Amino acid sequence: MMQEKDVYGIVLAAGKGTRMKSKLYKVLHPVCGKAMVLHVMDSLEEAGVSHLVTVVGHGSDAVKDLLADRTDYCFQEEQLGTAHAVKMAKDLLADKEGKTIVICGDTPLIRPETLKALLAHHDETLAKATILTSLEENPTGYGRIIRDEEGSVQKIVEEKDATDEERLVKEVNSGTYVFDNRSLFKALEEVKNDNAQGEYYLPDVVAILKSWGEVVSAYPMEDVREGLGVNDRLALSKATRFMQERINQEHMLNGVTMIDPTTTFIDAGVKIGADTLIEGQVTIKGQTVIGEDCTITSGSRLIDATIGNGVTVTQSVIESARMADGSNIGPFGRLRPQADIGENVHIGNFVEVKKATIKKDSKVGHLTYIGDATVGERVNVGCGTIFVNYNGKDKFHTTVGDDCFIGCDTSLVAPVNLGDGAFTAAGSVITKDVPADGLAIARNRQSNKENYAKKLPHRR
């Protein structure tokens, strides 16, 4: 059966993307945190493509760095058109028996389910080529699918080569096709560049196969938005919106509550547990993982964060940091890389933590900087505490034992260690270790001058 034959995939990614007006090559532009070409790769792999070839040209090093050994590569030195691009894969694929999906690296929304349906349609219709099409309200810019009176596909005409009548056609080419592999490479030999753009068009393969009496079919996708090709920043923002909608829907169906999904920006690949509530105006990026029963309020921004169960994040920024079960932060907290917040720890307002472990049941309520430190269990860090970790050249570590009490406005000048149960008096500048259960007072003694206030300038 056809189904059992290998399915190859060719990804076209050699173009520069002039219309993007960008220093970044088009297919590397991220949509919901993931490069467009990676979305395409993932869909192909999930659809069961066994051997991938990516056509690179502009930005080939950067594309190869990203895709590494997930795919073979062929190099298109000059971008002479999509048919020319596919032809670059000739040495790798031309003699292979099987089917080949050709897809553009700038169509990130095409889902694996759609590719599977396209393959099935190709098999059912016994076609040599099947085009994935969509019905666009505004077909401007796309190749139009031209069918005869019986409805069978005759050819694809590019916008720039189309007659006025052809331009009225709303069924367009998504740039994704399945071909019988050998027929594809045979037909490519016949493609000419006598058209408005002087390019070798891959869509011309359709008319060539037809002229040989072969069956060509078209499969209109169910959700036309999947067909969006990203050529400029307007389309990029549209693609991002559609992808975001899809990502958020999936989370909601998995049990996540979203108050306003239209303003909740979550990257592809973020994981969120059931019964977690996410308010609007929240951004969650990178490899963030959030547990169950959490609340993330408006104005929060999480990047590569690892959040346990039952955590509350109130209007705070968390980057490459961890929060264990039952902990909370904010409003206006900031966790920087390698902050590791233990179970049931409270991080209050205007607290910044960097490269520091704070063990369970500790409280850091207000206006504090903790950097390069280990803080034990059940510690109370008073308002205005500063872990003085930097002398302008090197960073030093501070260790605070279990059950310590750091008085308000303490500076802990690293390197320094506080034993378990140590207590620092408010306003202290701690430069020496404090023994377990010791009280450290490191501030000037107070002296009062009787009636002196009356002599001060403002009273005269």
Ligand code: UD1
């Ligand atoms: C192409 C199709 C059009 C379809 C549309 C869907 C052709 C001629 N036209 O138009 O029918 O409706 O996609 O989005 O195929 N590329 C190369 N080498 C080249 C030229 C292009 O690798 O020499 C790559 C580009 O990097 C891009 C893809 O092929 O990823 C498509 O090229 P693009 O210029 O975006 O084609 P469209 O004008 O969008």
Ligand code: CA
């Ligand atoms: Ca395109």
